Amino acid sequence: MTGKLDPAVLSEFVLSRTGAANPNLLAGPAFGEDAAAIRVREGTLIVSTDPISLAADRIGQLAVAVASNDVAAAGGRPEYLLSTLLLPDADPDLLGTITGQLDAESDRLGLAIAGGHTEVVAGLDRPLCSLACLGMADRFVATGGATPGDRLLLTKGAGIEATGVLATDFRDRLDVSTGVLDRARAAFDDLSVMPEAAILAPVATAMHDPTEGGVLGGLIEMALAGEVTLVVDADAIHVREETRMLCDAVGVDPLRVLGSGALLATVPDDEADAALSALHDEDIAAVDVGRIKGDEPAVELNGNRYTEPIRDDMYALWD
Structure with missing residues (x-):
């Protein structure tokens, strides 16, 4: 079934398996939280990653918006993107359309594509575009921070x-x-x-x-x-x-x-x-x-x- 995992499954098999502890990770994986907060010398770095795998016509434009929105909604100022683009075939027209959308939307929003990865993957029936976004924040704002009376x-x-x-x-x-x-x-x-x-x-x-x-x-x-x-x-x-x-x-x-x-x-x-x-x-x-x-x-x-x-x-x- 298409969509997000059941919270119990997510908790058991994903959120409980997060590698080594690091004191600079201020906010890590949690249900409903779309971005991480990391302590760096300059302040707080907000990082998020998100894929677009179904919508096809504007996949590049959507991918930029979705990734940068996660950082912005966590209190960050989106600045850099990393792009992973997986293609069902080596059609240059498809590649050109998607990268053109990525370029145009990133430029419109003032974001720099700093790197990434592009390849053809057997078995795909549509392109998959996953972007990571990074930006600094004055303060991290969580999804789960609401308080009674707000x-x-x-x-x-x-x-x-x-x-x-x-x-x-x-x-x-x-x-x-x-x-x-x-x-x-x-x-x-x-x-x-x-x-x-x-x-x-x-x-x-x-x-x-x-x-x-x-x-x-x-x-x-x-x-x-x-x-x-x-x-x-x-x-x-x-x-x-x-x-x-x-x-x-x-x-x-x-x-x-x-x-x-x-x-x-x-x-x-x-x-x-x-x-x-x-x-x-x-x-x-x-x-x-x-x-x-x-x-x-x-x-x-x-x-x-x-x-x-x-x-x-x-x-x-x-x-």
């Missing part, structure tokens, strides 16, 4: 990444107008959370960029990692018109599909209004969508209580 903020909206992927990889399944498809494809240019993360990092108790499982999946990961209850107002979560139309066309829930482009952040109650104002001053859409309680790890949304990870609705389209 307010929960969401930038931009739900299903932004899915909107672009549906409009490209699944366009043949969509009965929508050309105008809607054009607006949906433009979602690829709205995937970076670097600007909002930089604004929120000084005051946030936790930050997380929802990817697999969408906004709901990201909320659950924050709740489980922080051992808190997130009480969420579903009506406050913004869903773009084109996102809703494309999700309706293929029968998926906008809150449960690929969510890169949004940033979830918890901030102390007395910092929330100023944080929202600072985001709006930079023309970054952001809303208050909930509160943090000190109960058992859970997300309360639409009268439902979620205590376990969910599977992204998009995966059924590829299975």
Whole structure:
């Protein structure tokens, strides 16, 4: 089955097997945490790695956004990328398309591709692109840092990444107008959370960029990692018109599909209004969508209580 491993399996076979201890590793592998924090002479280095293995049409552009978002959401300032590109064959047109996307998006975001590895691998039916991102931080911001009494903020909206992927990889399944498809494809240019993360990092108790499982999946990961209850107002979560139309066309829930482009952040109650104002001053859409309680790890949304990870609705389209 496509998707993330069960938390129990992940804990037993991955998170418990992390090699030698190192006192400079400030934050290492843990459920819901997408980046590591390492003490270096200059301060704190944030490092993350993430693959793109399903979305094909904009794989290079997506890979840059996903990797750099993880560092930004941990409080870092993304600066360098390492690119591993595995190809199903030696088609120069495919290679040129992907590396062109990597180059263009990295340049647009001010990131340097410092190295990596590229090869053809037998048995692949589509390219796989995995990027590592590095950047310095003034402070590490964990996924699991929310505290009772915090307010929960969401930038931009739900299903932004899915909107672009549906409009490209699944366009043949969509009965929508050309105008809607054009607006949906433009979602690829709205995937970076670097600007909002930089604004929120000084005051946030936790930050997380929802990817697999969408906004709901990201909320659950924050709740489980922080051992808190997130009480969420579903009506406050913004869903773009084109996102809703494309999700309706293929029968998926906008809150449960690929969510890169949004940033979830918890901030102390007395910092929330100023944080929202600072985001709006930079023309970054952001809303208050909930509160943090000190109960058992859970997300309360639409009268439902979620205590376990969910599977992204998009995966059924590829299975």
